Amino acid sequence: MRSAFTDTSGIFTRSYSTQVCKELSGLRNARDLRFNNTFITGRRIVLAKNDWKGKLSNPTKDPSACQLQMTSHSTTRYKVAVLGCTGSVGQRFIQLLENHPWFEVVAVGASSRSAGQKYSQACRWKQSTPLPNYVKDMEIRECKASEFPEVDIVFSGLSNQVAGDIEEEFAASGKAVFSNAKNHRMDPDVPILIPAVNASHIGLIEYQRRKRGWDKGFIVTNANCSTTALCLGLKPILDRFGIEAMIVTTMQAISGAGYPGLPSMDIIDNVVPFIGGEEPKMESESLKIFGHLDTEKIVPASIKVSAMCNRVHVLDGHTECVSLKLKTRATCEQVIQAIEQFPPFTRSLQLPSSPERDVVYTDWIDRPQPRLDRHTGNGFTVTLGRVRECSVMDIKLVLFGHNTVVGAAGGSIINAELSVAKGFIAQKGKQSVYAAVSRH
Numbered sequence: 250m251r252s253a254f255t256d257t258s259g260i261f262t263r264s265y266s267t268q269v270c271k272e273l274s275g276l277r278n279a280r281d282l283r284f285n286n287t288f289i290t291g292r293r294i295v296l297a298k299n300d301w302k303g304k305l306s307n308p309t310k311d312p313s314a315c316q317l318q319m320t321s322h323s324t325t326r327y328k329v330a331v332l333g334c335t336g337s338v339g340q341r342f343i344q345l346l347e348n349h350p351w352f353e354v355v356a357v358g359a360s361s362r363s364a365g366q367k368y369s370q371a372c373r374w375k376q377s378t379p380l381p382n383y384v385k386d387m388e389i390r391e392c393k394a395s396e397f398p399e400v401d402i403v404f405s406g407l408s409n410q411v412a413g414d415i416e417e418e419f420a421a422s423g424k425a426v427f428s429n430a431k432n433h434r435m436d437p438d439v440p441i442l443i444p445a446v447n448a449s450h451i452g453l454i455e456y457q458r459r460k461r462g463w464d465k466g467f468i469v470t471n472a473n474c475s476t477t478a479l480c481l482g483l484k485p486i487l488d489r490f491g492i493e494a495m496i497v498t499t500m501q502a503i504s505g506a507g508y509p510g511l512p513s514m515d516i517i518d519n520v521v522p523f524i525g526g527e528e529p530k531m532e533s534e535s536l537k538i539f540g541h542l543d544t545e546k547i548v549p550a551s552i553k554v555s556a557m558c559n560r561v562h563v564l565d566g567h568t569e570c571v572s573l574k575l576k577t578r579a580t581c582e583q584v585i586q587a588i589e590q591f592p593p594f595t596r597s598l599q600l601p602s603s604p605e606r607d608v609v610y611t612d613w614i615d616r617p618q619p620r621l622d623r624h625t626g627n628g629f630t631v632t633l634g635r636v637r638e639c640s641v642m643d644i645k646l647v648l649f650g651h652n653t654v655v656g657a658a659g660g661s662i663i664n665a666e667l668s669v670a671k672g673f674i675a676q677k678g679k680q681s682v683y684a685a686v687s688r689h
């Protein structure tokens with residue numbers, strides 16, 4: 250028996266031939282090994298890098314079950330590009346990816362209006378932290394896959410008007426594409442991924458590749474920003490009590506409309522009770538996200554959802570008032586307990602961008618609020634509050650999520666981290682970093 254190892258940047262596991270396994274099985278005491286030119290019963294473990302640590306796992310009586318697991322603390326980072334780099338979401342990518350331990354931004358792309366210019370010339374930087382040095386002089390490229398040969402991963406903050414075809418072209422050319430646009434979200438073979446909610450949906454990538462004939466590339470999408478906050482916030486309640494129906498009314502920030510967004514004359518001193526396409530998106534995407542993976546498709550959850558979406562005079566962060574009909578009756582205290590006991594999923598996977606908690610509960614009577622809660626977990630955490638009884642449904646509450654962090658760029662980054670951790674992304678120039686067992 251000999252099966253291929255999977256390189257997941259941080260970890261790979263390799264199964265050896267029966268003969269080698271027999272020999273490795275003899276090393277029951279060698280549970281923690283540091284390899285570089287290490288000898289194992291006459292075989293040499295050859296490494297291209299020095300910083301791999303090996304662990305002999307599950308040595309059983311069945312020699313073919315023996316595995317050697319290698320962990321890398323390699324500093325070789327995946328080369329990534331940000332498309333739509335000048336926009337609201339694109340700028341957030343540029344900000345969040347500065348000094349990222351796994352990803353290095355080596356290229357940026359935008360429209361032909363910006364292409365050819367330095368990032369600092371073309372972009373009107375609107376983030377509250379300084380424009381990172383690493384990107385200032387980077388030349389913006391046209392969004393064609395042939396312009397990005399060196400890149401493994403593409404983060405897309407492209408406008409819906411162009412994202413569909415461009416993202417497909419990049420995926421077809423072998424890139425792992427993490428999209429924020431609506432274009433591919435409802436494709437049956439594309440997951441809308443929120444790791445703390447539906448990590449198993451990542452399995453759809455295998456089918457997507459087979460179906461589209463892509464060997465390395467794939468597309469994973471984020472939900473629409475208000476849907477991400479809704480699904481992440483309600484996940485603890487869904488898991489514990491089940492949800493039959495929900496009514497959600499949103500108060501969504503201006504940055505959700507991109508830059509420059511709404512004219513100031515339309516939004517100052519105002520609430521606009523219409524966001525084009527938002528209500529149907531919340532109603533359909535949430536069911537796909539809460540659905541279950543059935544090999545070649547996601548079977549949507551059967552929950553009745555009604556959404557009402559409003560644009561309000563807030564810069565960043567969407568607030569949502571939600572009423573829920575539960576499958577199993579619960580008191581407010583039990584609902585709060587479910588939220589507080591929700592396991593820190595992304596932290597448990599040790600993903601670099603994971604917040605301490607994916608979801609938190611605040612017991613301040615007048616929270617969550619955008620100005621006070623948008624930085625919780627660096628914008629990666631959804632905050633819930635005001636759980637109380639509902640006389641029409643069962644329970645009502647308020648939840649809040651940062652639209653360009655957890656709801657967009659940050660969500661994509663966590664999705665890419667999960668994809669790396671699960672071994673879905675190949676890395677150029679890193680193929681040589683593996684342990685080879687050879688006769689010495």
Ligand SMILES: NC(=O)c1ccc[n+]([C@@H]2O[C@H](COP(=O)([O-])OP(=O)(O)OC[C@H]3O[C@@H](n4cnc5c(N)ncnc54)[C@H](OP(=O)(O)O)[C@@H]3O)[C@@H](O)[C@H]2O)c1
Binds near residue numbers: 472507
């Ligand atoms: N804002 C949010 O909170 C949020 C949340 C979740 C999802 N989303 C989705 O994320 C995407 C980006 O949203 P945004 O708010 O960041 O929009 P935005 O501020 O309007 O930015 C759009 C980006 O797309 C680029 N672009 C436009 N036309 C192009 C073309 N023909 N070829 C290549 N690039 C082109 C623009 O580049 P130029 O500067 O060169 O024109 C800009 O970089 C949208 O699909 C949106 O629905 C947004």
